[in-house]
Amino acid sequence: xxGVTILGNNSALPAYDRHPTxxxxxxxxxxxxxxxxxxTQTQLSKYKIRRSKINHILISxxxxxxxxxxxxxxxxxxxxxxxxxxxxxAPAALETILHLQLKAGNTDLPFALHFHALENFEDILxxxxxxxxxxxxxxHRVRCWGFIIKEKKMPRKINKEVVQQYAIxxxxxxxxxxxxxxTNKAGYTFKNEVLTIPNKAAKSYVYCADTRxxxxxxxxxxxxxxxxxxxxxxxxxxxxxALRFHSTSIQAGxxxxxxxxxxxxxxxxxxxxxxxxEFLTETQTVFPNTELALEGVTFLV
Amino acid sequence: xxGVTILGNNSALPAYDRHPTxxxxxxxxxxxxxxxxxxTQTQLSKYKIRRSKINHILISxxxxxxxxxxxxxxxxxxxxxxxxxxxxxAPAALETILHLQLKAGNTDLPFALHFHALENFEDILxxxxxxxxxxxxxxHRVRCWGFIIKEKKMPRKINKEVVQQYAIxxxxxxxxxxxxxxTNKAGYTFKNEVLTIPNKAAKSYVYCADTRxxxxxxxxxxxxxxxxxxxxxxxxxxxxxALRFHSTSIQAGxxxxxxxxxxxxxxxxxxxxxxxxEFLTETQTVFPNTELALEGVTFLV
Numbered sequence: 001x002x003g004v005t006i007l008g009n010n011s012a013l014p015a016y017d018r019h020p021t022x023x024x025x026x027x028x029x030x031x032x033x034x035x036x037x038x039x040t041q042t043q044l045s046k047y048k049i050r051r052s053k054i055n056h057i058l059i060s061x062x063x064x065x066x067x068x069x070x071x072x073x074x075x076x077x078x079x080x081x082x083x084x085x086x087x088x089x090a091p092a093a094l095e096t097i098l099h100l101q102l103k104a105g106n107t108d109l110p111f112a113l114h115f116h117a118l119e120n121f122e123d124i125l126x127x128x129x130x131x132x133x134x135x136x137x138x139x140h141r142v143r144c145w146g147f148i149i150k151e152k153k154m155p156r157k158i159n160k161e162v163v164q165q166y167a168i169x170x171x172x173x174x175x176x177x178x179x180x181x182x183t184n185k186a187g188y189t190f191k192n193e194v195l196t197i198p199n200k201a202a203k204s205y206v207y208c209a210d211t212r213x214x215x216x217x218x219x220x221x222x223x224x225x226x227x228x229x230x231x232x233x234x235x236x237x238x239x240x241x242a243l244r245f246h247s248t249s250i251q252a253g254x255x256x257x258x259x260x261x262x263x264x265x266x267x268x269x270x271x272x273x274x275x276x277x278e279f280l281t282e283t284q285t286v287f288p289n290t291e292l293a294l295e296g297v298t299f300l301v
Numbered sequence: 302x303x304g305v306t307i308l309g310n311n312s313a314l315p316a317y318d319r320h321p322t323x324x325x326x327x328x329x330x331x332x333x334x335x336x337x338x339x340x341t342q343t344q345l346s347k348y349k350i351r352r353s354k355i356n357h358i359l360i361s362x363x364x365x366x367x368x369x370x371x372x373x374x375x376x377x378x379x380x381x382x383x384x385x386x387x388x389x390x391a392p393a394a395l396e397t398i399l400h401l402q403l404k405a406g407n408t409d410l411p412f413a414l415h416f417h418a419l420e421n422f423e424d425i426l427x428x429x430x431x432x433x434x435x436x437x438x439x440x441h442r443v444r445c446w447g448f449i450i451k452e453k454k455m456p457r458k459i460n461k462e463v464v465q466q467y468a469i470x471x472x473x474x475x476x477x478x479x480x481x482x483x484t485n486k487a488g489y490t491f492k493n494e495v496l497t498i499p500n501k502a503a504k505s506y507v508y509c510a511d512t513r514x515x516x517x518x519x520x521x522x523x524x525x526x527x528x529x530x531x532x533x534x535x536x537x538x539x540x541x542x543a544l545r546f547h548s549t550s551i552q553a554g555x556x557x558x559x560x561x562x563x564x565x566x567x568x569x570x571x572x573x574x575x576x577x578x579e580f581l582t583e584t585q586t587v588f589p590n591t592e593l594a595l596e597g598v599t600f601l602v
Contacts, residue, residue, distance in 0.1 A: 013380055014343050038373040039340050042315050062405035068373045072339040075365050079314055093405040097398060104363035104394040106443045142407045 002027055002151060002203055002301040004226065006267065006293045007043040011232050011246075012065040014039070015271035019295060020065035023228070024049055025149055025205060026298075027131050032056045033073075034147060034207050040069035041076050047296055051077055052084075056126060058133065059090035059118075060209035061144035067094065071101045078109040085112045089125055089133075091143060092117035118145050122220070136220045138211030140245045147207045148221065154199035162195055203301045206261070210268065212242060213251040218258040226301045227261035228293065230268035231279050237270075249279050253286030267293035303328055303452060303504055303602040305527065307568065307594045308344035312533050312547075313366040315340070316572035320596060321366035324529070325350055326450055326506060327599075328432050334358045334374075335448060335508050341370035342377050348597055352378055353385075357427060359434065360391035360419075361510035362445035368395065372402045379410040386413045390426055390434075392444055393418035419446050423521070437521045439512030441546045448508045449522065455500035463496055504602045507562070511569065513543060514552040519559040527602045528562035529594065531569035532580050538571075550580050554587030568594035 003026050008019035020037025024044075031053040033040070044051055051073065059067045067090065077086065088094075095115045102109065116125070118135060125147070126133040134148040155177035163173070168190070172182055176195050183189045206224035208217070210232075221227060232246035241248050247255075249266065256264035264287050269276055276292055283290045291299065304327050309320035321338025325345075332354040334341070345352055352374065360368045368391065378387065389395075396416045403410070417426070419436060426448070427434040435449040456478035464474070469491070473483055477496050484490040507525035509518070511533075522528060533547035542549050548556075550567065557565035565588050567580055574580070577593050584591045592600065 013377055014346070038370065039343065042340065045315070062402075064373055064376045064402065064406055064408075068369070069339065072365055072369045076314055091405070093401065097401050097405065100394065100398050100401070101363075101365065104392070104398065104443070105365055142405070 002205070003298045004205055004228070004265075004301065005047060005049065005298040006265075006295050007040055007047065007049075008035075008037050009267035009269060009293045009295055010065075011268050011270050012063065013271040016274050018269065018271075019043055020068070021268060022069065023207070023293075024054070027149070027151070029053070030055065030128070030131070032058060032133070032149065034058045035060055035066040035209075036068075036070040036073055037065045038068040038072075041073045043295070044073075051080065052082060055085065055087060056133075057086070057088045057090075058125070058147050058207075059088065059094060060138075060146065060207070061140060061142050062091050062093060063142060063210065066210070070094075071098060074098070074109070074113065075102075075105070075107060078107065078111065082109075082111045085114060087114045087116060087126075089116045089118060091145075092119075136217060138209050138217065139214050140210045140212070144209050144211065146209045146211070146217070146221075148204055148224070149207070150204040151202040153202045156192070156196035157199050159195055159197050166190065166195075168195065205301045206259075208255070210245070211247060212245045213247055213255060215258070218255060221255075221259040221261070224259060224261045226263050226265065226299060227256050227259060228265050228267065229255050231266040231283065232268050232270050234273070234278055235282055249282035250286055253283040253290060256287040256290070261287075262289065263299075264290040265293040265299055266290060303506070304599045305506055305529070305566070305602065306348060306350065306599040307566075307596050308341055308348065308350075309336075309338050310568035310570060310594045310596055311366075312569050312571050313364065314572040317575050319570065319572075320344055321369070322569060323370065324508070324594075325355070328450070328452070330354070331356065331429070331432070333434070333450065336361055336367040336510075337369075337371040337374055338366045339369040339373075342374045344596070345374075352381065353383060356386065356388060357434075358387070358389045358391075359426075359448050360389065360395060361439075361447065361508070362441060362443050363392050363394060364443065364511065367511070371395075372399060375399070375410070375414065376403075376406070376408060379408065379412065383410075383412045386415060388415045388417060388427075390417045390419060392446075393420075437518060439510050439518065440515050441511045441513070445510050445512065447510045447512070447518070447522075449505060449525070450508070451505040452503040454503045457493070457497035458500050460496055460498050467491065467496075469496065506602045507560075509556070511546070512548060513546045514548055514556060516559070519556055522556075522560040522562070525560060525562045526564070527600060528557050528560060528565050530556050530565060530567060532567040532584065533569050533571050535574070535579055536583055550583035551587055554584040554591060557588040557591070562588075563590065564600075565591040566594040566600055567591060 007022035010018035308323035311319035530553035
């Protein structure tokens with residue numbers, strides 16, 4: 001299972017029971033939290049997502065609607081007796097703020113909190129056995145990062161019928177999965193592609209954070225299986241969007257098309273819009289395979 | 302109108318749709334916010350309380366469940382175009398945290414934010430025409446303050462029948478209201494109490510914040526019209542309450558009785574309790590005029 005659950009899809013001012021930005025990425029048994037607006041811990045409870053399963057929290061930038069829920073979530077994790085490590089990846093200035101908050105509350109967390117400052121463009125931030133997280137920078141009013149969460153390439157699968165037919169010992173299966181050939185005692189070499197079949201392609205989720213339209217990022221995000229792009233405004237507010245370094249529906253759709261994404265989800269809606277239908281119809285004129293990032297919905301990557 | 306609206310009545314971990322501590326005190330056209338746990342801005346919207354009317358925010362102490370909603374509320378006030386001054390009264394360490402948060406978000410507030418550090422015991426914190434706010438210290442795991450919000454003593458009322466009977470000129474009414482006597486041209490002096498009647502007594506709301514039972518505070522809080530005292534635990538958790546510098550139902554009731562309060566409201570319930578009925582019945586065994594500080598309810602002082 002590789003999916004994204006939306007906890008908050010609104011921009012800065014909470015409105016119409018929509019919440020500030022937060023998303024949970026599920027990668028098998030791993031949960032990653034992307035951004036953590038005020039109220040994220042309550043949204044996690046509402047959607048029955050276990051806080052204890054979250055080991056990595058990624059914060060894209062330091063506008064409050066993307067991180068004001070973080071100190072509450074961290075202290076709640078402590079009150080719930082968490083003992084295993086937590087990794088927070090965020091702009092450097094957050095480390096001082098968090099430390100001052102913990103100090104002011106005289107809070108000793110019962111777990112290790114590891115802070116990783118977001119730095120260079122295109123850094124590999126997390127490199128785990130089954131997935132990686134890569135950074136890229138967006139263009140916003142403050143320094144802001146997007147995240148590319150990629151499954152690691154899956155090993156090839158053994159073609160059971162064929163290996164049994166040629167009586168290839170099981171001790172060679174691992175090397176076959178890595179793509180190696182096999183030579184039997186008689187000196188005959190079997191090509192790997194005869195003995196194995198390709199596994200399903202590695203998928204990726206790309207989170208574009210808050211940003212204006214950035215053409216060069218389409219190549220970095222190319223062929224995302226699932227792409228999230230903000231659409232704070234409808235197209236008739238293009239000028240306002242530009243002033244505030246945000247994007248419109250048409251710009252998000254154009255970005256997805258130019259990046260060659262398979263599917264697009266859109267969010268970070270301005271609180272001036274009660275109804276979201278037009279966001280979908282406008283974006284779909286450019287990129288048909290678009291959905292609204294509705295809260296509580298899980299999108300499979 | 303002098304009343305208190307409860308926005309959050311739960312202790313640190315949000316649970317059962319109860320929220321961390323926040324209360325709004327209404328004093329005619331003035332709104333004061335006491336504490337500001339995560340989600341307070343959403344609770345204000347839910348109960349249709351206008352953020353723009355809040356000019357004073359009092360933060361009792363720096364445990365997150367009493368202030369993690371403050372940066373979000375302040376930045377939202379800015380986004381909504383507030384222009385008039387806002388006064389925040391809180392432990393000194395919060396000033397640095399707020400400034401770092403505003404700086405990290407590159408946020409220029411369109412209004413003046415005045416920070417007042419809570420300092421000495423029994424300081425008069427706010428001294429306005431119609432009310433005052435006085436500090437006292439509670440005993441908690443970090444420095445913590447309670448607040449006494451008092452109406453100013455009302456001027457005496459003119460006894461219209463009597464002043465007309467004796468033909469006392471209207472130009473003397475103001476001095477009569479201040480309690481002065483009146484001497485007419487013939488040299489006859491009317492005592493003030495003949496010409497005026499007492500106005501209604503000045504009322505007070507006392508907020509005891511987070512605290513263990515502190516006997517000496519009963520004299521500071523004496524004869525509160527309405528008293529808020531925390532009851533994080535039921536009486537059978539007295540030991541746990543003591544360890545964490547919190548109070549039980551019986552301790553809150555005893556405090557109200559010893560302070561001679563007219564009425565008690567109780568809150569800051571631990572998230573271990575889903576049902577709150579026992580808090581009420583236990584407290585009422587000691588202080589019958591008690592109510593649960595339920596969210597959304599306004600208690601008249």
